[in-house]
Amino acid sequence: MKKIIVPIDFSEHSEYALETAASIAKKYNSEIYVLHMLQLSNAIITASTSALNEEAVFYLKLAEQKMESFLDKPYLEGVNVIPVVKHFMVFKEINELVKAHDADLIVMGSHGASGAKEVLLGSNAEKVVRHAEIPVLIVKHNPILVEFDTVVFASDFTEESVESYLRAKSVFDKLDAKIHLVYVNTPNNGFKSSTEIDRLISKFLKMAEGNLDKFKEVTVVSDYSIEQGILNFADVAGADLIAVATHGRKGLAHFFAGSISEDVTNHSTLPVMTFKI
Structure with a gap:
């Protein structure tokens, strides 16, 4: 940095x-x-x-x-x-x-x-x-304190998101921050069963980490929208920062099988860090 x-x-x-x-x-x-x-x-x-x-x-x-x-x-x-x-x-x-x-x-x-x-x-x-x-x-x-000790990184755990996750991990390792990975399961946006989510996360971690050591560290939350799921989990986790992935050509935070609107960045009271996919 x-x-x-x-x-x-x-x-x-x-x-x-x-x-x-x-x-x-x-x-x-x-x-x-x-x-x-x-x-x-x-x-x-x-x-x-x-x-x-x-x-x-x-x-x-x-x-x-x-x-x-x-x-x-x-x-x-x-x-x-x-x-x-x-x-x-x-x-x-x-x-x-x-x-x-x-x-x-x-x-x-x-x-x-x-x-x-x-x-x-x-x-x-x-x-x-x-x-x-x-x-x-x-x-x-x-800013009162700029200590990003706890970071929430939301992902759809697809192959496309691996690179952005690895970049985020590199940045937060330098900041000596703990990353909380979260997947948000919603009723109307590609709902998945527990088995399907486990398989998705396992495949992602094998590609990104080469092992499943972090599997139990991934939190799966259910909410009515992905944005609200991220914000609610960040609050529960006591996060200092929210990290999201972006497709530059389309704007902020397009991931999760469909796309997340600018709501996470607009409505979060926490700082938000974006990583281009």
């Missing part, structure tokens, strides 16, 4: 993400790349007239000044912070930054859902998750 990228828009929730990243960086001696993407049009960027070029320079300098002020935080003391300002709000550019610096993690703030409003739907956080090739940690609240 040596290099962390924090995309910001100078909002309160960006500061939550930055403070979370700072806590992780202090624990693992990580560098933080703080990324702000300007929303400048192609006309301004490629303009040949001096007036438009001056406008582009003005916005760039303004962003750099805001960045300097934003990074003047006591919790960043002793942390190596590198500010990065990009001209375009092109979310796939984050992968270029990831590759250029061999980053391990993206930390991003989100205000989650409020009533019927699904904020991540179409939001910057979802766009980052869709394009990111590395894990994305989404936080919604001012």
